[in-house]
Structure formats: structure tokens, C-alpha cells
Amino acid sequence: MNKITIEPVTRVEGHGKVTIHMDDNLNISQTRLHIVEFRGFERFVQGRPYWEAPVLVQRLCGICPVSHHLAAAKALDVIVGAGTGDGLTLVGEKMRRLMHYGQMFQSHALHFFHLASPDLLLGYDSDPALRNVIGVALKHPDLAVQGVMMRKFGQEIIAATAGKKIHGTGAIPGGINKNLTIEERDRFLKGADPMNIDKMIEWSLAALELFKGYQKQNKDFVDNFAVFPSNHLSLVRKDGALDLYHGVLRAVDKDGKKILNDVDYQEYSKYINEEVRSWSYMKFPFLTSIGKKDGWYTVGPLARLNTCDFIPTPLAQKAFEEYKAYTGGKPNHMSLHMHWARLIETLHAAEMIKILLNDKDLQSTDLVKKGKKLSEGVGVIEAPRGTLFHHYRINEDDQITMANLIVSTTNNNEPMNRAVNFVANKMMTGKKEITEGMKNAVEIAIRAYDPCLSCATHALGKMPLDIKMLDANDNVIDNYHS
Amino acid sequence: MASFFKLTIMKTLIYGYGNPGRQDDALGIRLAEKMEEWIREENITNIEVDYNYQLNIEDADRISDFELVIFTDASIEEMNDFLFTEVNPSEATIEFTMHAVSPSFVIDLCKKLYGKTPKTFLVHIKGYEFDFIEELTENANLNLAKATSFLKEKIKELTK
Numbered sequence: 001m002n003k004i005t006i007e008p009v010t011r012v013e014g015h016g017k018v019t020i021h022m023d024d025n026l027n028i029s030q031t032r033l034h035i036v037e038f039r040g041f042e043r044f045v046q047g048r049p050y051w052e053a054p055v056l057v058q059r060l061c062g063i064c065p066v067s068h069h070l071a072a073a074k075a076l077d078v079i080v081g082a083g084t085g086d087g088l089t090l091v092g093e094k095m096r097r098l099m100h101y102g103q104m105f106q107s108h109a110l111h112f113f114h115l116a117s118p119d120l121l122l123g124y125d126s127d128p129a130l131r132n133v134i135g136v137a138l139k140h141p142d143l144a145v146q147g148v149m150m151r152k153f154g155q156e157i158i159a160a161t162a163g164k165k166i167h168g169t170g171a172i173p174g175g176i177n178k179n180l181t182i183e184e185r186d187r188f189l190k191g192a193d194p195m196n197i198d199k200m201i202e203w204s205l206a207a208l209e210l211f212k213g214y215q216k217q218n219k220d221f222v223d224n225f226a227v228f229p230s231n232h233l234s235l236v237r238k239d240g241a242l243d244l245y246h247g248v249l250r251a252v253d254k255d256g257k258k259i260l261n262d263v264d265y266q267e268y269s270k271y272i273n274e275e276v277r278s279w280s281y282m283k284f285p286f287l288t289s290i291g292k293k294d295g296w297y298t299v300g301p302l303a304r305l306n307t308c309d310f311i312p313t314p315l316a317q318k319a320f321e322e323y324k325a326y327t328g329g330k331p332n333h334m335s336l337h338m339h340w341a342r343l344i345e346t347l348h349a350a351e352m353i354k355i356l357l358n359d360k361d362l363q364s365t366d367l368v369k370k371g372k373k374l375s376e377g378v379g380v381i382e383a384p385r386g387t388l389f390h391h392y393r394i395n396e397d398d399q400i401t402m403a404n405l406i407v408s409t410t411n412n413n414e415p416m417n418r419a420v421n422f423v424a425n426k427m428m429t430g431k432k433e434i435t436e437g438m439k440n441a442v443e444i445a446i447r448a449y450d451p452c453l454s455c456a457t458h459a460l461g462k463m464p465l466d467i468k469m470l471d472a473n474d475n476v477i478d479n480y481h482s
Numbered sequence: 483m484a485s486f487f488k489l490t491i492m493k494t495l496i497y498g499y500g501n502p503g504r505q506d507d508a509l510g511i512r513l514a515e516k517m518e519e520w521i522r523e524e525n526i527t528n529i530e531v532d533y534n535y536q537l538n539i540e541d542a543d544r545i546s547d548f549e550l551v552i553f554t555d556a557s558i559e560e561m562n563d564f565l566f567t568e569v570n571p572s573e574a575t576i577e578f579t580m581h582a583v584s585p586s587f588v589i590d591l592c593k594k595l596y597g598k599t600p601k602t603f604l605v606h607i608k609g610y611e612f613d614f615i616e617e618l619t620e621n622a623n624l625n626l627a628k629a630t631s632f633l634k635e636k637i638k639e640l641t642k
Contacts, residue, residue, distance in 0.1 A: 044614040059503025060615050065535065114539055133539055134587070137594035145595055152540035165534050166502060166511070 017409070017466040018420055018442055020084070024472050026430045031421040033446065035282045035409070050076055050394045053403075055141060057390070058314045061298065062205035064452060066103035066168070067383035068160055069429040070096055071390040073171035074246075074379030076395020078395060081371025082174040084266060086246060087190075090173035091364035099161035099170055099298050100381065104244055105349040107384035108301075108342050111450050113147025116339045119216045124440055125222075146203045149194050153248045156195075158472075160184045170215035173464045176370035182363065190359050204347040208319060211343055226445045231287065231296065232303035233411070235382050240309030242348065244382040248305045251287060251297055251341055256331050260287060265380040270390060274406070283405060284413050285479050296414035299386025300449060301341035306331040313355070314409045316348035337420050338448045383408050385450050391470050409451045419445035434467055442467060492549040494637070495542070498533050500556050502554040504623040506609025509556035509629075513605060516630045517554075517637075529637070536581050538600075542591035548600045549639060552633070553585045557606035564607040564629040567637065571599060589633075601640075605629055 022031040022032025045056060054072040058065035073096070078084055084095070118131045119227055130138070137144035155165070163178055170176055188197055215222045235253040237243035249268065251260035260271055274283035275292050286295035297303070305324075311317045323340060326332070331339070356362065379390045386408035393402040423441045431438070467480040498514025505524040511533050520564050534543065537553070539593045545551045553569070561574040571590035583591075585604050610619050618626065 041614060056503070056614075060500060110539065134591055134594060139592060141595060144591075148539050148543050148591075148595065151538065152543055155540060 001044050003184070016379025018468070020424050020428060020467070020469045021033065021474075022143060022428075022469065022471055022477065026432065028421070028425050028429055029472070031417070031424045032279060033413075033417045033420045034280055035413070035451070037347055042405060045392075045403045046398050047399050047401075050079060050392065050396050050400050051398075053392065053400065055167055055175070056244065059134045064103065064107060064385070066099055066162065067388050067432050068167060068390070069162065069382055070100055070171055070245075071381045071383075071388045072392075073173065073380040074381060075377040075390045075392050076173035076366070076376030077175075078266065079374050079380070080173040083371070083374050084264070087371075088175050089364070089366045090361040091179050091371050092367060092369065093246075094309060094361050095161055095176045095179060096171055096357055096361055098180070098362070099158060099168075100245050101349040101352045101356070102154045102161065104154075104384050105157070105346060106151045107352065108346040108349065109150035109154060109207075111384075112211075112343060112346070113144065114203075114341065115450070116342075117143065117147070118212070119444065122210065125437060128440070129438070130397075146194075146206070150200060150203055153188075153195055157188065160188075160281065163466045170415065172368065174370045175255055177367065179367065180357075180362040182422070185357050185362065186352070197357060201347070201350045201354065204350045205345070206316065208340075208343040208347060211339055215337075215340065222336045223334055225441075226422045226448070227333050228415075228418050228422055229333055230298045230331075230370060230415055230418070231259060231290070231294075232306040232331060233260065233287075233297040233299055234304040234307045235265070235380060237312070241312045242304060242308040242345075243312075244304075244345070244349070246381075249380070249387075252331060254331060254333065254362060256306070256329075259290065265389075266378045268378060268380065268394045269391075272406070274410075280413075282410055282413050283406075285411050286414075297411070298415040299408055299411040300338065301345050301382075302332060302335075302338045303386065304382060305341045309314055311344070311348050313348050315351055316344055319344045319347060320326050335445060335448045338450075342450075351377035369423075385409060385452055386411050387404065398472075411451075412451065416451065418448055419448070419457055421434060428469070432469075433481045434469055439480050491526065491548070492553070492638075492640070493547070494529040494550040495545060495548040496529060496531045496552045496554065497545070498531075498539075498554040499536050499588075500534055502581050503616060505610050505611045505613050505615045506554050506619055508616075508618060509607040509626060510554040510605075511623055512618065512626055513554040513607060513629055513633065516626070517633060519632075520634055532632060537546075537588050537589075538587060539583065541588045542595055545588060545600055545602075546592050546596040548596050550588070551600045551602045552605060552637070553602070554605045554607070554633075555585075556609040558607065558609060561606075561608050563625040564605060564632070566603060566605050566632065569602040569604050585592060603636075603640075605633060 017034040019032050039247040055070050057072045059067040110194055114133045118135050122131055123137050133144055159165050160171035161455045231251055231253050235247035236250045237247045248267050250262050253259050271288055272285055273288045274285045276283055286292050311320045376393045381388050388405040388408050391404040392400055395401050423445045427438050427441050469477040471477050496514050496517050498510040498511040502508040502511050514531050514533055519528050540623050569585045571593050591601050609622050
């Protein structure tokens with residue numbers, strides 16, 4: 001029996017539904033990716049003491065609780081007067097970064113080895129029952145072990161920095177509640193093979209080479225699958241470097257022109273708005289200055305490598321230069337290149353983990369900083385899937401009176417819809433049934449964005465996919481349920 | 483009692499999973515905690531207890547050193563209070579996003595990566611509500627108590 005959560009049919013949560021409307025000539029007239037977003041958490045947190053938020057928000061998600069934990073803590077840093085992300089003590093900021101890079105490393109490794117590599121190594125049209133890490137284990141056991149151990153290494157970094165695996169308490173308003181012991185540090189630096197950071201860097205490089213080799217051999221497919229122009233948004237460090245933990249908000253248009261020029265995310269609501277569409281519970285964020293129609297944007301690995309100017313670690317920077325050269329320095333709009341970008345970030349995360357482990361500041365005991373209390377704060381972080389916003393207001397009794405969260409998958413709502421539309425037009429025009437190949441293509445397009453619905457739904461991350469093909473009169477022509 | 487376990491028990495892992503912040507979804511974790519208390523009280527040395535939000539691929543490595551693995555989880559399946567079932571690798575299923583995997587997937591992966599298949603069982607306990615609340619519902623608590631008593635006896639039986 002499978003892990004049971006809330007079935008989509010009974011709770012209408014946590015499932016993706018694709019509808020493809022055809023006209024009388026079997027041309028695609030409309031496609032929609034429906035993702036049901038559960039907004040109950042923002043109401044739930046109201047009235048709770050603000051200092052509980054970094055732990056409470058982990059109830060949202062069993063997939064990336066660290067991202068919510070840190071985004072909430074960053075917002076509360078502002079409220080307790082510790083500044084806006086760069087005002088913490090050295091050990092405070094660096095421990096949080098270590099936790100975050102551990103999360104990024106394990107999440108990206110999971111995505112590559114569990115979701116992407118089966119498609120690459122076994123073929124997009126291979127048996128779906130084996131197109132997963134078990135299939136990889138059968139044909140490429142060494143690679144599957146790498147995936148398992150990379151994921152495990154990242155999880156252990158999280159446990160060491162957050163204090164425990166579930167409902168970690170490492171980040172608190174104004175800092176952290178523990179530093180890294182010498183024993184913990186040495187376990188990651190000098191652990192028995194393969195559980196040490198040098199092996200993780202080596203494997204990250206190997207995974208990157210694996211993708212590049214695949215792309216070279218399958219250039220036509222990889223470079224032409226779900227390609228569409230987009231704006232891109234992410235945090236960048238103030239000097240333009242890739243920074244997954246803290247920075248300013250930058251957005252570029254399809255040609256790379258800055259359309260949001262390194263602004264303070266405390267004022268994100270000036271620049272970003274959310275559109276409600278009648279057919280979807282999930283909102284559609286957009287840049288206010290450009291408007292609803294053209295102001296939508298992509299977040300995540302592809303976006304981050306489109307917005308940043310450089311990567312501040314040597315091996316990832318070298319990979320970044322090669323990646324950027326491929327598009328002549330222009331923004332990359334190829335959905336499957338998301339995997340390439342994700343693996344460069346995996347390498348960067350591993351390099352950052354090594355740098356941080358060797359930093360003696362992590363053994364400092366100056367854990368917390370506080371100043372003049374404020375009534376409002378915003379925390380933004382680059383979660384594995386993209387930019388994550390947490391915004392809180394509190395009253396005189398220290399109770400939260402308002403919470404607003406914009407999660408990464410919501411930010412990617414429009415681009416995921418565009419990707420589905422691209423695939424439907426290319427593969428389903430003139431067809432009357434959903435073939436296995438079509439279904440795979442829709443899944444591949446959505447999966448490239450690594451959507452996680454647990455933020456909006458239940459803890460498990462279970463996500464069945466329904467695809468419905470409808471005629472001009474809304475009659476179902478064909479139906480697929482995973 | 484303690485000496486009996488010290489001498490005879492198989493190397494066992496009890497692994498609870500679920501989100502303890504989502505009401506009855508915590509049932510798997512709570513059962514694992516109850517068993518941990520019992521292990522401590524009885525001074526049993528060969529049973530480990532672990533927890534997580536959900537199972538994932540690294541758990542294939544985690545279980546690979548054990549002879550007996552008992553996963554514990556919440557369920558909304560039709561049942562009176564709890565079910566105890568053996569898990570086989572052949573029942574492995576996949577989800578669209580693969581952000582979490584099933585117990586059968588974990589042991590199947592363990593078998594393929596390490597050539598080991600620990601004897602594996604799943605205790606699934608009936609849950610009723612899954613809101614943003616730390617406490618179990620009253621009925622879930624009753625089910626937890628029954629499952630706890632059952633599992634203590636079952637472990638004695640399995641490890642004889």
C-alpha cells in the first residue's frame with residue numbers, strides 16, 4: 001500500500017491537471033495546466049507569535065522545509081532589527097548558508113538522478129515503469145549509488161545545521177541556535193569515501209559532463225523542446241554574482257535587458273503583483289511595470305543563470321562560461337537546458353559547502369544579533385525551484401497579523417503553462433488520442449521546472465497528473481490519469 | 483526481558499514518516515516515538531529508530547544494513563484502526579514528480595543497488611484530519627495506542 005495523503009479527488013489538492021482544447025479542425029485552441037493551491041497556511045499563521053514562524057512554516061512542506069525555514073527566518077531578522085539578510089553575525093549568516101547549500105545540493109541531485117537521468121540514460125520513450133532511479137540502478141548502478149549518496153550527503157548537512165531532520169530549529173529570528181562543531185565539520189570534510197565533500201564535487205562534475213554529453217548527441221531534441229521567450233527573475237548578489245541565499249531582486253527580459261534593476265526585496269510588492277484567473281486557484285505573478293500580459297517571468301536554475309553576471313566559485317564559473325557561450329551570452333530559453341543550469345548550480349553548491357566547512361567562523365559562538373524591532377519584514381531566498389517570498393506583519397503583542405507567501409512553483413505558473421502549450425501544439429495538433437509519447441512530453445515539459453506542490457498542498461509531495469483532451473464543445477476526446 | 487532482546491533480536495530499523503505538523507499525518511512518527519520509548523525502557527540494543535517527512539531514495543542506503551525494517555505511516559485507506567502488511571519490492575510504484583517514494587520502492591532500490599532485501603513491513607494507521615495542527619485527533623490517538631501494543635508484540639514474535 002502506498003503512503004496515503006489527501007487524495008486529490010477528496011481534497012482537491014496536490015494534483016496537476018492539464019486540459020487541452022481542440023477546435024473543429026483539431027487544432028489546439030487552448031491549453032491549461034491547473035494546479036490547485038491551498039492557501040490555508042497564511043490564515044493559520046495569523047495570531048501566532050512571530051518567533052514560531054520559522055518552525056511553523058515547515059508544516060507547509062516535507063520537500064523543501066529548509067527553504068521555508070530560512071525565508072521565514074530572514075523575514076523575522078528584519079522584524080527583530082537584525083537587518084535584511086546581511087546584518088547577522090558571521091556565524092549566523094554562514095551557518096544558514098551552509099544549511100541552504102546543503103538543501104540545494106540534495107534537491108538538485110534528487111532531481112537529476114531521479115527525474116532527469118532516467119530520461120537521458122534510458123530514453124524518453126522507454127518503459128515508464130522503469131524510467132526512474134530503479135531503472136538507472138539496473139543499467140548504471142554506479143550512477144544510481146552516486147545519486148543516493150549525494151542526496152544523503154545534503155540531508156546530513158541539513159541535519160547538522162538545522163539540528164534535526166524534521167522541523168529543524170537552526171535558524172531563529174536574528175541568527176541561529178547552534179554552530180558547527182569540529183566533529184561535524186570533519187565528518188563532511190574528511191568522511192570515509194564517498195561521504196566527503198571532495199567526492200561530492202567530483203560527482204557533481206561527472207553529472208554535469210553526463211548531461212553535456214547527452215546534449216551534444218541529442219542537440220536537436222534538447223535545444224528545441226519547449227522553447228519560448230520569457231522574462232527571468234531571481235536574487236543576485238549586489239555585485240551581480242549568483243547568490244542563492246541573499247541579494248537584490250533582478251529581472252531581465254527575453255533579450256537580457258534588465259527590467260528590474262537590483263531592487264531591495266523589502267519592497268517586492270511595489271514591483272510584483274499577482275493575477276487571479278477564474279480557472280485556476282494558483283495565482284499568476286507578474287512584474288507590475290510591464291503588466292499582466294507580458295510581465296510574467298520564469299524562476300529557478302534557468303532564470304538564475306540568465307540574471308546573474310558570474311558565479312563566485314571557480315569550477316562552476318568555468319561551467320557557466322561554457323553554458324553562456326552556447327547562447328552567445330544571451331538569455332537561454334530552452335526548457336531542457338534547465339537541467340544543465342541545475343547541474344552547474346549543484347557544482348556551485350558543493351564548492352560553497354567546501355568553502356564554508358573550511359571557514360573558522362562556523363565555530364564562533366556569537367550566534368544572534370538583534371536591534372530595534374519593526375512591525376513588518378520580508379524574507380526572500382532562492383529555493384531549489386526558484387525565488388521564494390515570505391512577508392509578515394506583527395502587532396504590539398508580537399502576534400503575526402498578516403502573512404503572504406509567493407512560492408517558487410507559483411512564480412513558474414505561467415512558464416509551465418507555456419511549456420505545456422508548446423508541447424501540445426507540436427505533438428497533439430490533428431490528433432484524437434493521447435499517446436504515451438504525448439503524455440511523456442507533457443510530463444517532461446512540466447518536470448523540467450521541478451514543480452513542488454507540497455507548499456500549497458499536503459506534506460507528501462504526491463502529484464498525480466491528469467491530462468484531458470477536449471473538443472470544441474468541451475466533450476472529452478481522450479483522458480489520461482497517472 | 484532486556485537480556486532476551488540483547489541476545490536474540492535481529493538488527494531492526496523502525497522508520498516513521500509523515501509531517502508532524504499536519505495533525506494525523508504524524509501517526510507514523512508518533513508510533514516510532516512510542517517504540518523508541520519502549521526500546522529505551524526495555525534496554526533493547528539492536529533496534530534503531532529513525533524519522534523523516536517522507537521516504538526518498540537515500541533511504542535505500544539507510545535500510546541496507548538491517549535485517550528487519552518496519553515502516554510506520556498514516557493512512558486514509560479503508561480500515562478499522564491500523565493494518566500491518568509485508569512489503570515486497572515488486573510492488574514498487576512511481577509518482578509523477580518523485581519527490582517521495584513508497585516503502586516498496588525503497589526496498590526495490592536497496593535490492594538493486596546493494597543486493598540486499600531486508601524483511602520489510604509497513605504499519606499504516608488510520609488518520610482522519612490533516613490540518614495545520616500538531617495534535618492527533620481523538621480517534622487517531624486510539625488507533626495509535628492499539629498499533630503500539632500490537633507492534634511491541636509483533637517485534638518479539640518476528641525477532642525470536
